Amino acid sequence: xxxxxxxxxxxxxxxxxxxxxxxxxxxxxxxxxxxxxxxxxxxxxxxxxxxxxxxxxxxxxxxxxxxxxxxxxxxxxxxxxxxxxxxxxxxxxxxxxxxxxxxxxxxxxxxxxxxxxxxxxxxxxxxxxxxxxxxxxxxxxxxxxxxxxxxxxxxxxxxxxxxxxxxxxxxxxxxxxxxxxxxxxxxxxxxxxxxxxxxxxxxxxxxxxxxxxxxxxxxxxxxxxxxxxxxxxxxxxxxxxxxxxxxxxxxxxxxxxxxxxxxxxxxxxxxxxxxxxxxxxxxxxxxxxxxxxxxxxxxxxxxxxxxxxxxxxxxxxxxxxxxxxxxxxxxxxxxxxxxxxxxxxxxxxxxxxxxxxxxxxxx
Numbered sequence: 001x002x003x004x005x006x007x008x009x010x011x012x013x014x015x016x017x018x019x020x021x022x023x024x025x026x027x028x029x030x031x032x033x034x035x036x037x038x039x040x041x042x043x044x045x046x047x048x049x050x051x052x053x054x055x056x057x058x059x060x061x062x063x064x065x066x067x068x069x070x071x072x073x074x075x076x077x078x079x080x081x082x083x084x085x086x087x088x089x090x091x092x093x094x095x096x097x098x099x100x101x102x103x104x105x106x107x108x109x110x111x112x113x114x115x116x117x118x119x120x121x122x123x124x125x126x127x128x129x130x131x132x133x134x135x136x137x138x139x140x141x142x143x144x145x146x147x148x149x150x151x152x153x154x155x156x157x158x159x160x161x162x163x164x165x166x167x168x169x170x171x172x173x174x175x176x177x178x179x180x181x182x183x184x185x186x187x188x189x190x191x192x193x194x195x196x197x198x199x200x201x202x203x204x205x206x207x208x209x210x211x212x213x214x215x216x217x218x219x220x221x222x223x224x225x226x227x228x229x230x231x232x233x234x235x236x237x238x239x240x241x242x243x244x245x246x247x248x249x250x251x252x253x254x255x256x257x258x259x260x261x262x263x264x265x266x267x268x269x270x271x272x273x274x275x276x277x278x279x280x281x282x283x284x285x286x287x288x289x290x291x292x293x294x295x296x297x298x299x300x301x302x303x304x305x306x307x308x309x310x311x312x313x314x315x316x317x318x319x320x321x322x323x324x325x326x327x328x329x330x331x332x333x334x335x336x337x338x339x340x341x342x343x344x345x346x347x348x349x350x351x352x353x354x355x356x357x358x359x360x361x362x363x
Contacts, residue, residue, distance in 0.1 A: 009117055009121075012117075012121050013107070013121070015125070016103065016107070016121065016124045016125045016128045017100070017103070017104070017128075019125065019128040019129055020099070020100050020103040020127075020128035021100060023128065023129065023134050024096040024099050024100060024134065024137055024138055025093065025096050027138070028089070028092045028093050028096050028138055029089075029093065031089060033088075033089070033092040033138055033139065033140075034138075034139050034140070034141075035088055035092075035140070038060070038141060039088065039140045039141065041060065042060060042073070042074065042077060042140070042141075043077065043081065043086065043088060043091075043140075045074055046074055046077045046078055046081045047081065047086060049074065049078065050078065050081060050082070055071075056071045056074060056223075057071060057223040057224065057226050057227040057230075058070065058071055058223065058224060058227050059071045059072065059073045059074055059142075059181065060073065060142075062184050064238065064242055065238060066234050066235060066237065066238030066241075067184075067235055067238045067239060067242070068224070068227075068235060069142065069181055069184060070180075070181040070220065070221065070223055070224050071223050072178060072181045072220065073142040073145075073181060073182065076145070077091070080094055088140060091140055092138065092139075092140055095137060095138065095139065095140055095144055096137055096138055098137060098144070098145075098148060099133065099134070099136070099137020099138065099144075099147075100137070101148070102127065102133070102137065102147050102148045102151065103124055103127045103128045103133070104124070105148065105151045106120075106123050106124045106127045106151065106337075106340065107120045107121070107123070107124035108120075109151055109154065109155055109158075109341075110123040110124070110340075110341065110344045112158075113154075113158060113305065113341065113344065113345065113348075114344055114345065114347070114348040115348075116347075116348055119344050119347045119348055120344075122344070122347070123340050123341070123344045126273070126274060126340060127337075127340060129276075130272070130273050130274070130276075130336065131272055131273075131276055131277065132269070132272050132273045132336040133147060133273075133336065136333060142181070142182040142183065143182055143183040143186075143330050143333045144182075145178070145179075145182040146179055146182050146183055146186065146333045146334045147333070147334070147336075147337055149175050149178050149179045149182065149334075150175075150179070150334045150337040150338065151337065152171065152174075152175040153172065153175040153176065153179070153190075154309070154337070154338075154341055155171075156168050156169075156171045156172035156175060157172065157305065157308055157309075158305050159171075160172065160205060160209075161204060161205075161304040161305055161308065164205075164206060164209060166212055169209050169212035169213050170212060170213075170215070170216055172194075172213050173212065173213040173214065173215060173216030173217050174216045174220070176190060176191050176194060176213065176216075176217055177216055177217040177219075177220035177221070178220065179334065180217070180220075181220065183330065183331070183333050183334075185323075185327075185331040186330075186331050186332060186333050186334050188319075189315075189316050189319040189320060189323075189331075190312070190316065190334060191217065192315065192319050193311075193312045193315035193316050193319060194213070194312065195210060195213070195214070196315050197308055197311045197312055197315060198210050198213065200311060201304070201307070201308060201311075204304055252324070253324075255321070258320075258321050258323075258324075259321055261327075262317055262320050262321050262327065263317075265320070265327055265329075265332060266313075266317060266332065266335065267282065267286070268329070269329070269332045269335045269336060269339070270282060270285075270286060270339060271283075271285075271286075272336075273335075273336040273339060273340065274339075274343075289343055289346060292346045292347070292349075292350045293346060295350055296346060296349035296350045299349040300345070300346065300349050303345060303349065305345065306342065306345040306346070306349075309338055309341060309342045309345070310342055312338060313335070313338055313339070313342065316332075316335065320332075
């Protein structure tokens with residue numbers, strides 16, 4: 001998918017790679033990166049695992065008493081700790097490298113999905129410049145893993161919609177399980193949305209195949225299950241306690257207030273991704289996307305990947321409307337990538353219509 005014909009296309013690829021480099025590496029190389037008590041705690045735990053071989057069945061706390069992440073974040077950090085010799089700046093540079101590879105991955109996968117070099121260039125440039133992507137690739141924290149994992153998620157879905165090969169269902173389940181262990185609130189919403197979407201699109205996916213998705217999620221949860229058994233089901237009891245009496249960290253919102261609040265949160269995620277948080281430009285961009293949806297509605301209605309992704313976004317919104325607690329920005333950490341691919345498909349569909357004037361003329 002890197003096959004290009006013209007010097008202009010080669011230069012275009014170099015442009016978004018250089019942009020991604022300049023917006024990620026210089027500040028980190030000079031020591032300007034977040035290193036708070038959370039990062040210090042995680043690296044100390046990893047150092048203890050390496051030195052004393054104290055393997056753990058759980059990861060960091062979620063912020064709610066008695067509810068923990070799985071241990072995979074710590075085990076992901078293990079080789080980075082070895083490579084860096086415990087130097088957090090080197091680990092931060094590795095995360096910047098992961099962010100750069102994610103930008104390249106966006107180009108490759110969007111080109112595969114749309115078969116259009118210029119739409120792939122557009123998407124990769126957005127991911128190179130967007131504050132949403134830059135922030136997640138310059139911090140040593142588990143939500144930084146969500147963006148590359150969402151790429152795996154989208155690739156798996158695209159493959160499943162073409163052929164029902166077991167390996168793609170398993171890969172989808174692995175990506176969901178790891179996303180859940182990287183950002184629990186967003187991971188839970190994505191698991192809910194994905195399984196619900198699979199039921200909605202059962203004719204394209206097959207109900208029986210849903211169990212192939214669930215199996216890896218359960219397997220990745222085995223360490224926590226063992227922790228539960230050894231500790232008198234501490235996590236389960238804490239979850240039940242929270243469900244029966246949710247501890248709300250901000251002003252408690254009624255249902256209709258949450259409906260409006262979650263729209264604002266998702267619009268903020270959209271504007272941060274595509275317009276560097278400009279409300280006015282974000283609003284104009286959203287209107288253009290809606291017009292594009294209308295113009296290409298017939299073609300989009302026949303595109304299975306578009307229908308699946310737009311359903312996932314809608315179900316994610318529904319999940320957080322039902323969620324009674326505070327919803328912080330990083331709870332929506334995977335949305336920018338989903339929006340980017342959804343809009344890329346819209347661009348492709350608008351481009352292939354026989355209109356005298358294309359709404360998105362440059363692409």
